[in-house]
Amino acid sequence: MRQVIIIGSGPAGFTAAIYAARANLEPLLVASSVEVGGELMNTTEVENFPGFPEGIQGPELMAKFQEQAEKFGTEVLYDDVVSLELDGPVKKVVLGSGAEHEASSVIYATGSAYRKLGVEGEERLSGHGVSWCATCDGFFFRERTIAVVGGGDSAMEEATFLTRFASKVYVIHRKDSLRASKIMQERAFANEKIEFVWNSEVEEILGDAETTGVRLRSTVDGSVSDLALDGLFIAIGNDPRTHLVHGKLDLTSEGTIWVDGRSSRTSQRGVFAAGDVIDPTYRQAITAAGTGTIAALDAEHFLADLADGAPVAETVAV
Ligand code: NDP
Numbered sequence: 001m002r003q004v005i006i007i008g009s010g011p012a013g014f015t016a017a018i019y020a021a022r023a024n025l026e027p028l029l030v031a032s033s034v035e036v037g038g039e040l041m042n043t044t045e046v047e048n049f050p051g052f053p054e055g056i057q058g059p060e061l062m063a064k065f066q067e068q069a070e071k072f073g074t075e076v077l078y079d080d081v082v083s084l085e086l087d088g089p090v091k092k093v094v095l096g097s098g099a100e101h102e103a104s105s106v107i108y109a110t111g112s113a114y115r116k117l118g119v120e121g122e123e124r125l126s127g128h129g130v131s132w133c134a135t136c137d138g139f140f141f142r143e144r145t146i147a148v149v150g151g152g153d154s155a156m157e158e159a160t161f162l163t164r165f166a167s168k169v170y171v172i173h174r175k176d177s178l179r180a181s182k183i184m185q186e187r188a189f190a191n192e193k194i195e196f197v198w199n200s201e202v203e204e205i206l207g208d209a210e211t212t213g214v215r216l217r218s219t220v221d222g223s224v225s226d227l228a229l230d231g232l233f234i235a236i237g238n239d240p241r242t243h244l245v246h247g248k249l250d251l252t253s254e255g256t257i258w259v260d261g262r263s264s265r266t267s268q269r270g271v272f273a274a275g276d277v278i279d280p281t282y283r284q285a286i287t288a289a290g291t292g293t294i295a296a297l298d299a300e301h302f303l304a305d306l307a308d309g310a311p312v313a314e315t316v317a318v
Contacts, residue, residue, distance in 0.1 A: 006109065007030050143166070147197070163191055170195050171197065270302060
């Protein structure tokens with residue numbers, strides 16, 4: 001049986017692994033069968049991660065996280081968790097391959113998933129002009145007309161990046177001002193290929209086999225208009241990935257995993273959570289890494305108390 005299993009391979013998971021491995025806890029990290037590294041794998045230049053004044057590509061940063069975690073003895077498994085047993089002193093983690101792993105503690109750092117618009121055409125045209133990842137799919141839209149939906153940093157980053165390929169990039173936003181940070185806004189406003197479509201919601205994505213446009217509804221007067229497009233990138237935020245722990249861990253009203261104050265302790269003894277899955281507010285790589293540290297330290301203290309036979313305080317959600 002392991003001392004600690006870490007679920008998730010973003011900045012939170014790998015930082016927890018670095019700390020746990022350096023504390024000789026020999027962590028097992030379940031990374032994903034599809035892509036290791038979490039959200040930053042879909043990012044281009046990361047300019048705000050301390051220690052990299054010249055910037056660093058998201059995938060390169062995550063490769064460094066992994067290298068550092070493995071250097072101290074983290075075992076990385078390229079598989080998906082399909083179910084969990086978190087109550088009781090032995091935590092059980094079942095993987096897609098059918099393998100089962102047991103541990104005295106679990107650090108849950110599964111991040112968040114792209115939010116969907118929930119409109120007609122979105123599912124059908126996904127992969128046929130509708131995308132959630134500019135770095136993955138931008139290349140396919142050379143000299144085409146596309147749009148990005150959203151008004152946050154993700155939307156500005158995607159729109160700016162996509163001007164490398166597209167001849168025209170609309171940004172469709174439901175308000176008349178952006179939520180994005182000043183620097184990202186200014187960069188987008190200064191880009192001649194970007195045109196803003198304000199106060200507009202996407203009502204439907206148009207096209208049979210391929211995306212041909214969107215139907216927009218004005219949030220001011222309700223009027224409807226069509227905009228011809230070759231592609232649509234949806235960048236409207238993320239939702240915490242909690243489906244594996246529904247009914248097993250307490251959640252907050254915002255849908256994130258409840259943790260006790262500034263700690264990483266969840267409502268289940270021996271289970272700790274970190275990263276975007278507990279954070280509805282800040283959601284930065286560096287804050288995720290910070291909470292990953294907290295989770296590893298909390299797990300370390302929990303395991304030390306367990307080894308000493310000391311009573312471990314119950315955590316009670318409020
Ligand atoms: P945000 O939650 O910040 O923004 C989401 C945007 O999408 C908002 O403008 C919101 O509109 C809009 N939106 C949400 N739901 C819908 C909907 N159903 N239909 C239409 N529009 C919708 O998410 P981001 O992914 O942009 O950013 C998340 C976090 O990651 C932030 O903290 C951000 O700073 C950070 N980030 C940082 C980057 C960087 O620094 N390089 C890059 C990318 C992200 P409204 O404003 O009306 O609510």
